[in-house]
Amino acid sequence: MPTRETAPVGAPCWIDVTCSDVDRAAAFYRELFGWTAESSGEEYGGYVMFFSDGKPIAGMMAGEPGQPGTDTWTTYLATDDVDRLAEAVTTAGGQVMVGPMTVPAQGRMAVFVDTSGGVVGAWQPDGHKGFGLIAESGAPAWFELVTKDYEAALPFYRDVFGWELSTLGDSDEFRYSTGRFDGEDLVGVFDASRALPAEVPSHWQMFVQVDDTDAAVARVRELDGAVLTRPWDTEYGRMAQVADPNGARFMLSGPVVAG
Template sequence: MPTRGTAPAGAPCWIDLQTSDVDRAATFYDALFGWTHETSGPEYGGYVMFSTSGAPVAGMMPAQPGNPYVNVWTTYLATPDVDATARSVAAAGGNVLMEPMTVPDAGRMAMFLDASGGVIGAWQPGEHPGFVTVGEAGAPAWFELVTKDYDAALPFYRDAFGWTLVPLSDTDEFRYSTGRFDGDDLAGIYDASRTLPAEVPSHWQMFVQVEDTDAAVARVRELGGEVPTEPWDTEYGRMAQIADPLGARFMISGPVATG
């Protein structure tokens, strides 16, 4: 499986889930993706580390009392200095939701609200580099901001995280830009102002690679999850939107169906 060291500055480097039922969620993701999990001690708040082929791939934590941000996946962008990133976020029109903090031995983190209303994390690696396996079955494959304010999102990620933005499409029907890092497109920003319901805010979504999208969808249902959006083919693969048994949504992507 292809691996990397630390992610380029500004690129997605980690994902984790806040869930209302750690045991049920762990069972679901282990069975769906072949992940294994290990729970940390109380000094780390019971944080769960998922691994694939022995390498860290995602995290999970129990929901915090009084926090409405639950049963949702968070994407983290890499930074060499999370304190400087927090200042850049504020200067670019975002808000600091959680001030930079140290996770002993692992690194430093913070949480932000971007200028378009999407929640995004930042991770400054210490001993924990983030996920190191990408684009293979059971590993993260893509990340995108689904935004109601595309014109605010683009300069925010350019200025706060140093993105090089590359327009993929700029028509009335479809506006999409990618973030390019060292020549590779590693994330996207999608103008969803015409499609997101009023009650759904701008948000990040992550894609996990699977070997067979339709088989994965069938497995999701067997495991008690739901499929809000049935599989469809694109030039980038066959995709579907999934919800785990607690309601946390994410995307899966596999090869285009044949036959």
């Protein structure tokens, strides 16, 4: 089982969702992925930790309906110094959305807006190291910036987060780069300037691995979630975009259908 104690600096290390209805969301993710939910208590503002096979997998917090960021998943990138990182973000032309703050005994965090308009978190671990499973059924498998300004995003993540960039495609039909850590691709940047509607900003999306994409999509419907794109096959797996009953969007990734 692909367990992980820590993430490389600059790589995705945690995900959480801000929900307008936490009970509804908790039931959805429990039934869809088998995640168990535990409240961290009043000391942490009622923050909920999701677990899979006893390993931390994701977080959840309450948000106000209709407020920016509510019913949205956030991807956090690992850092060894969130204060220094915040300075680097500003220097590179990004914005500090939530300034560095301490989560007692767990770590320090911040939230930024990159130079292409994408919102991304940063996590400096202490007691909480991040998700403990990756690329396993029911666990996060991939993380991707879907950007309207590809040329601005690449140098930002290279310079601020230390990514080693690798180009997978560089045509108008498909322009995509990955962030590589010790020879392993752990994160992607997709040029969506031709694909995203005008009202949809650059954003991060996370992929959860499943054993059967079509079965997972059917289960999403049964649980009152939404299917935003029908499953399609790629060389990396069979994908679909869905949303939980509150509207928080994420991707499903499973094996290509044989035949």
